[in-house]
Amino acid sequence: MPTHGRQPLRNKRHSGPCAVAGCQGVARWLPRSPYCLKHRQRQYRVGHPTMYVPTVTDLKKYRAPVQRALSRHFDSPTMRWALRALERDLLNYRATNGYGYEVWTEARMQALKASEVKPLVLLQRLCECYALYREEGHRLFPTPKTWFAWLARRILTTPRRCIVPTTSGATQLKACGQVIEDVLGRFARATLMRMDKDEAERLEFRKSCEALASTR
Numbered sequence: 145m146p147t148h149g150r151q152p153l154r155n156k157r158h159s160g161p162c163a164v165a166g167c168q169g170v171a172r173w174l175p176r177s178p179y180c181l182k183h184r185q186r187q188y189r190v191g192h193p194t195m196y197v198p199t200v201t202d203l204k205k206y207r208a209p210v211q212r213a214l215s216r217h218f219d220s221p222t223m224r225w226a227l228r229a230l231e232r233d234l235l236n237y238r239a240t241n242g243y244g245y246e247v248w249t250e251a252r253m254q255a256l257k258a259s260e261v262k263p264l265v266l267l268q269r270l271c272e273c274y275a276l277y278r279e280e281g282h283r284l285f286p287t288p289k290t291w292f293a294w295l296a297r298r299i300l301t302t303p304r305r306c307i308v309p310t311t312s313g314a315t316q317l318k319a320c321g322q323v324i325e326d327v328l329g330r331f332a333r334a335t336l337m338r339m340d341k342d343e344a345e346r347l348e349f350r351k352s353c354e355a356l357a358s359t360r
């Protein structure tokens with residue numbers, strides 16, 4: 145038996161059970177992975193074999209408060225800054241070093257720009273994602289990679305078509321998500337703080353109104 149040279153591509157002797165507890169699937173030796181086909185695919189696409197992937201429905205409850213905050217502060221310098229940053233640094237993102245993930249991100253951003261999604265819609269969606277992350281991120285996303293990949297996929301959604309190629313994986317998406325975080329993460333977190341403040345003021349105002357009414 146030769147000890148060197150090309151080995152058979154599918155060596156059934158080395159196949160084992162899938163590493164996900166309770167899964168009956170078989171993890172094949174090649175391409176090497178601790179998971180069965182289904183869980184490997186999921187690991188590749190979202191960055192984790194079994195995580196629950198939040199959907200648009202999970203974002204729904206943040207829609208109204210975010211909308212309120214954005215429209216209330218539409219004329220603020222922060223909003224103007226965010227719209228500029230979105231246009232300049234995200235939609236017109238350029239690969240500076242030519243790394244694969246940069247080129248990938250640039251192509252996706254061009255597609256997003258061409259789809260003519262309104263900037264305000266993107267900011268709205270961005271803040272909704274960050275709101276979800278703040279509330280339930282520690283529970284929903286097992287690793288930072290899964291969060292960034294999910295964020296990128298949500299931002300790269302247009303009403304008419306999906307602009308993330310089906311062959312794309314979590315690694316590319318994560319790099320894109322990190323660019324989004326670099327450009328607009330601070331804005332999103334500031335907006336959430338603004339929302340809290342507005343809400344606190346609203347409650348305070350209502351309380352003083354009630355106090356006033358009771359003294360009469």
Ligand SMILES: [Zn+2]
Nearest residue numbers: 162167180183
């Ligand atoms: Zn499995």
